[in-house]
Amino acid sequence: xxxxxxxxxxxxxxxxxxxxxxxxxxxxxxxxxxxxxxxxxxxxxxxxxxxxxxxxxxxxxxxxxxxxxxxxxxxxxxxxxxxxxxxxxxxxxxxxxxxxxxxxxxxxxxxxxxxxxxxxxxxxxxxxxxxxxxxxxxxxxxxxxxxxxxxxxxxxxxxxxxxxxxxxxxxxxxxxxxxxxxxxxxxxxxxxxxxxxxxxxxxxxxxxxxxxxxxxxxxxxxxxxxxxxxxxxxxxxxxxxxxxxxxxxxxxxxxxxxxxxxxxxxxxxxxxxxxxxxxxxxxxxxxxxxxxxxxxxxxxxxxxxxxxxxxxxxxxxxxxxxxxxxxxxxxxxxxxxxxxxxxxxxxxxxxxxxxxxxxxxxxxxxxxxxxxxxxxxxxxxxxxxxxxxxxxxxxxxxxxxxxxxxxxxxxxxxxxxxxxxxxxxxxxxxxxxxxxxxxxxxxxxxx
Amino acid sequence: xxxxxxxxxxxxxxxxxxxxxxxxxxxxxxxxxxxxxxxxxxxxxxxxxxxxxxxxxxxxxxxxxxxxxxxxxxxxxxxxxxxxxxxxxxxxxxxxxxxxxxxxxxxxxxxxxxxxxxxxxxxxxxxxxxxxxxxxxxxxxxxxxxx
Numbered sequence: 265x266x267x268x269x270x271x272x273x274x275x276x277x278x279x280x281x282x283x284x285x286x287x288x289x290x291x292x293x294x295x296x297x298x299x300x301x302x303x304x305x306x307x308x309x310x311x312x313x314x315x316x317x318x319x320x321x322x323x324x325x326x327x328x329x330x331x332x333x334x335x336x337x338x339x340x341x342x343x344x345x346x347x348x349x350x351x352x353x354x355x356x357x358x359x360x361x362x363x364x365x366x367x368x369x370x371x372x373x374x375x376x377x378x379x380x381x382x383x384x385x386x387x388x389x390x391x392x393x394x395x396x397x398x399x400x401x402x403x404x405x406x407x408x409x410x411x412x413x414x415x416x417x418x419x420x421x422x423x424x425x426x427x428x429x430x431x432x433x434x435x436x437x438x439x440x441x442x443x444x445x446x447x448x449x450x451x452x453x454x455x456x457x458x459x460x461x462x463x464x465x466x467x468x469x470x471x472x473x474x475x476x477x478x479x480x481x482x483x484x485x486x487x488x489x490x491x492x493x494x495x496x497x498x499x500x501x502x503x504x505x506x507x508x509x510x511x512x513x514x515x516x517x518x519x520x521x522x523x524x525x526x527x528x529x530x531x532x533x534x535x536x537x538x539x540x541x542x543x544x545x546x547x548x549x550x551x552x553x554x555x556x557x558x559x560x561x562x563x564x565x566x567x568x569x570x571x572x573x574x575x576x577x578x579x580x581x582x583x584x585x586x587x588x589x590x591x592x593x594x595x596x597x598x599x600x601x602x603x604x605x606x607x608x609x610x611x612x613x614x615x616x617x618x619x620x621x622x623x624x625x626x627x628x629x630x631x632x633x634x635x636x637x638x639x640x641x642x643x644x645x646x647x648x649x650x651x652x653x654x655x656x657x658x659x660x661x662x663x664x665x666x667x668x669x670x671x672x673x674x675x676x677x678x679x680x681x682x683x684x685x686x687x688x689x690x691x692x693x694x695x696x697x698x699x700x701x702x703x704x705x706x707x708x709x710x711x
Numbered sequence: 712x713x714x715x716x717x718x719x720x721x722x723x724x725x726x727x728x729x730x731x732x733x734x735x736x737x738x739x740x741x742x743x744x745x746x747x748x749x750x751x752x753x754x755x756x757x758x759x760x761x762x763x764x765x766x767x768x769x770x771x772x773x774x775x776x777x778x779x780x781x782x783x784x785x786x787x788x789x790x791x792x793x794x795x796x797x798x799x800x801x802x803x804x805x806x807x808x809x810x811x812x813x814x815x816x817x818x819x820x821x822x823x824x825x826x827x828x829x830x831x832x833x834x835x836x837x838x839x840x841x842x843x844x845x846x847x848x849x850x851x852x853x854x855x856x857x858x
Contacts, residue, residue: 363722363726366726366730367726367729370726370729370730370733373733373736373737374729374732374733374736377733377736377737377739377740378736380740380746381736381739381740381741381746383746383749384740384741384745384746384747384748384750384755384756385750385752385753385754385755385756385757386740386741386745386756386757387757388753388754388757388758389757390758392753393754393798393799393802394798394802397802398798398801398802398805401802401805402805405805418809418810418811418814418822419801421798444805446753447750447753450753473718475722476718476721476722479722479725479726479729480725482725482726482729482733483725483726483728483729483732485729486728486729486730486732486733486736487728487729487732489732489733489736490732490733490735490736490739493736493739494739496757498753498757499753626732626735627735629728629731629732629735630732632728633724633725633727633728633729633731633732634725634728636724636728637721637724637725637728640717640720640721640724641717641718641721693725696721696725697721699717699718699721
């Protein structure tokens with residue numbers, strides 16, 4: 265059990281690697297709790313990217329060296345933030361309103377339920393045993409991304425082309441703890457959920473009212489806890505992906521100008537999404553482009569904003585694809601056939617089955633609730649398009665993907681739709697915060 | 712609808728929905744006894760049919776020397792189940808070289824023939840495939856003489 269605690273506690277080292285960036289004064293408005301979690305997220309991206317770079321360079325993994333290098337990268341990243349001032353609104357202070365108290369209670373109950381479900385082995389993901397865990401153990405044994413292991417035809421089912429953030433992070437913990445522990449990997453589900461709900465109030469509260477920030481966080485936390493329990497996500501990469509995606513879009517959706525520091529931080533988080541799961545890359549591209557087109561760029565030109573928000577994703581993706589090409593003789597991601605070879609005759613069936621799967625997941629509440637909130641939010645501001653457009657584009661992309669399975673996609677949809685559509689729920693909640701409220705007005709036109 | 716009313720209504724909907732979903736999460740939890748009782752394996756309450764195989768593979772890990780080649784079969788033979796169990800054996804016997812007896816629900820004798828150790832989940836095979844080195848109620852482990 266001691267090894268298990270050490271394995272899980274290793275993730276507390278990630279904030280050390282991210283803090284050199286998050287200690288910049290431009291991030292002070294987010295509050296200490298949010299900055300701590302965000303430094304953990306940034307640390308996870310830098311640590312795992314340093315691990316991939318080390319493998320490419322032929323340097324074996326040693327955790328202290330990796331952590332130090334990641335902290336140096338994070339410190340060097342401060343140069344890109346420059347002298348950004350903390351000129352945005354400081355989060356509200358003062359006594360909690362009753363709605364905020366209820367929201368905090370809901371957050372506590374949701375995280376507790378997820379923790380109890382995970383610790384009682386009720387939400388363990390099958391994918392943890394199929395590939396996330398075995399890859400992490402193989403990488404830890406080899407002290408690097410083991411291309412011989414990934415290239416073994418017998419292990420083809422382990423998806424050699426999946427991006428490396430989660431196996432690298434698990435391998436890092438395995439090297440520190442001395443061995444891989446399954447239950448600790450399962451417990452990353454409540455750990456990541458707790459991290460998300462700890463960070464969100466500070467991030468959302470930097471551009472919307474404190475009450476709305478707490479209430480939105482409660483809604484996102486409750487919906488993700490419920491989906492996580494229903495779709496057995498303990499130990500797989502889904503919640504790493506969600507953490508990066510939701511925090512990135514929350515940063516990019518500000519009603520006040522999104523300064524260079526926030527745009528770059530969101531860019532690093534989108535890179536984390538791109539390196540966590542295959543669907544993280546289309547998410548990053550979509551959210552990044554929508555921000556450049558419709559977000560409040562705070563004086564940055566389109567090119568500069570694109571570089572800050574999409575540059576880190578381009579780097580980690582190019583790094584992984586380059587490694588694949590050089591060591592495995594493969595480029596890109598495994599697919600279900602040619603991209604444009606969709607079976608359009610199945611569209612009706614796919615739409616029907618997807619709707620049925622979403623209605624079944626959490627009885628449809630994770631999607632119905634934010635849609636209802638949008639409906640009463642009066643007219644949405646233009647900035648809502650970052651989250652709302654990402655949600656709609658991704659939903660279309662997922663449906664398009666289901667047209668590629670060949671044969672009846674029903675089982676595939678039942679097994680995966682609730683999980684992969686989970687990100688749509690928080691995107692809609694963030695969109696709903698862009699009603700034209702009186703409290704924090706914006707001079708941008710409504711849509 | 713005034714802007715103030717719309718923001719209050721929106722927050723009310725989000726909060727009510729959050730309460731409902733948190734309630735559903737709590738309702739989905741296992742009975743009190745299960746929740747506060749440490750599981751024997753990480754699969755106990757998520758994939759209960761696979762939990763015995765997990766515990767058996769954990770038990771046999773120390774019976775097989777590191778680096779040895781191993782294959783796993785079920786008794787009676789079931790290529791679908793053997794395919795799934797191969798994945799689990801790769802996960803739980805990381806120090807050994809695993810050779811699949813089935814892949815994609817089809818038997819693969821050409822891949823498993825060279826395995827030095829044979830893990831059998833289920834009852835003993837009719838004729839002993841080698842020297843018995845471990846056995847419990849869930850299965851057995853055999854050391855094979857390779858030609």
